[in-house]
Amino acid sequence: MQEPLSFRELMYIDAKVLSYAEDIHNKHYRSFFTDEKAKNASNMMFIAYPLMIETEKYYNGELLSTYAVFKAMRELGENYRVTAYYFENLIIRIISFWDYLYQFLNMYFDLKLYDFRAKKRIIEISGYTPEFVSEGRGQRVEFKPKSNEEQKKIRKDLNKKLNTINKSNILKYITGIYEVKGNLKDLLQIIVNNNVGVFQEVRNEIIHQRPAGANFTVNFNEMLLNYSVLINNSGWIEFERYDADIERCMDLIGKSIQKVHEIVHLNEYPNRIQHAGIEYFVKEVTCISCNKVFIAPSLLLGDKDEFAKVVICPLCGEVGCKVNKTFKTTEVDYGTYLGNYLSAFEE
Known part of the structure; x- marks a missing residue:
């Protein structure tokens, strides 16, 4: 019987492979920022930027290094x-990338989808009622379980109401909520075309049935409708079957990251469907009284700035301003500017 590989044999990468892999890594290393980066940076940048940086690090780091070593070993x-060890590592990282992307899109576009852990936790917590219980000079919160009937109904209702984050729901919710065009349209088409499903089937076999490098494996015999031991001294994974899919998926991953950067850096946050085609503008104005600059939604000033003389300064409370310049913004940012202006007058 063949001896198992030692730790050194499994993990060691000789100088030839390392040099070859480094060349592959350097060839595919990418910087995804656009030439006009942050030119029109929006309020959404604060949400998106750190996650985009992590995505770029993941591609150029864990994913690309694993791809480079696997490709070098193959060639x-x-x-x-x-080689099978790095194949396992690579396809799991490829699948994980798309999951990370869906998580990002869910938060960025406020789709209100949930991963399985969050959904499970929400359902669990909803089965309890928080109550304040006196304790000494203060109070503490105690969670008391609802009746079995209530919990059963809650589980049933929330299982239907809370939809999970996956490829299908990401596409369905974005196209159902937003006006899809430009880079967002391109990104969704990349997601439609991603071939990650090829790897998910293999991943499931690796996780639940057999490691990629196994020679003896449990196998379901479709003729006998039962399990048997499959012997394959050359291994059950034929790497050449997946070479083209790996290359295609790596290419689509790179393109998807680039599209995300362009959507965010060029401030292409879409309008909601009901406001499709509407353009939003805000204006930089200077208060006539205090001479301070603030941003005012164009709605307050009129199409030809005819209301500039009656606009109230949110900084000093005096009336009247002069318009310095007008710039285009997005629906979501326009709402933020309007909200910020109005909130300045709240007591």
Whole structure:
């Protein structure tokens, strides 16, 4: 029987493979920022920027390095079991990337979808009622379970109401809520075309049935409708079957990251469907009294700035301003500017 690989044999990458892999890594290393980066940076940048940086680091780091080592081993004909180890690592990282992207899009576009853990936790918490219980000089919160009948109904209702984050729901919700055009349209088409499903089937086999480098595996015999032991001394993964899919998926991952950067950096946050085609503008104005600059939604000033003389300064409370310049914004940012202006007058 073949001896298992030692730790050194499994993890060691010789100088030839390392050099070859480094060349592959450097060839595919990318900087995804646009030439006009942050030219029209919006309020949404504060949400998106750190997550985009993490996505870029993941691509150029964990994903690309694993891809480079696997490709180098394939082309240099290294040990099958060691190559299989990096194959497992690579396809899991490819699948994970798309999950990370869906998480980002869910938050950025406020789709109100949930991953399985969040959904499960929401359902669990909803089965309890928080009550304040006196304790000494203060109070503490105690969660008391609702009746079995109430919990059953809650679970049933929330299981239907809370939809999960996945490829299908991301596409369905974005196209159902927003006007899709430009870079967002391109991004959704990339998601439609991603071939990650090819790897998900293999991933499931690896996780639940057999490691990629196995020679002896449990196999379901479709003729006998039962399980048997499958023996394959050359291994059950035929890497060449997946080479084209790996290349295609890596290419689509790079393109999707670039599209996300362009959507955010160029401030292409879409209008909601009911406001499709509407353009939003705000104006930089200077208060006549205090001479301070603030942003005013164009709605307050009129089409030809005819109401500039009666606009109230949110900084000093005096009336009257002069318009310095007008710039285009998005529906979501326009709402933020309007909200900020009006909130200045709240007591």
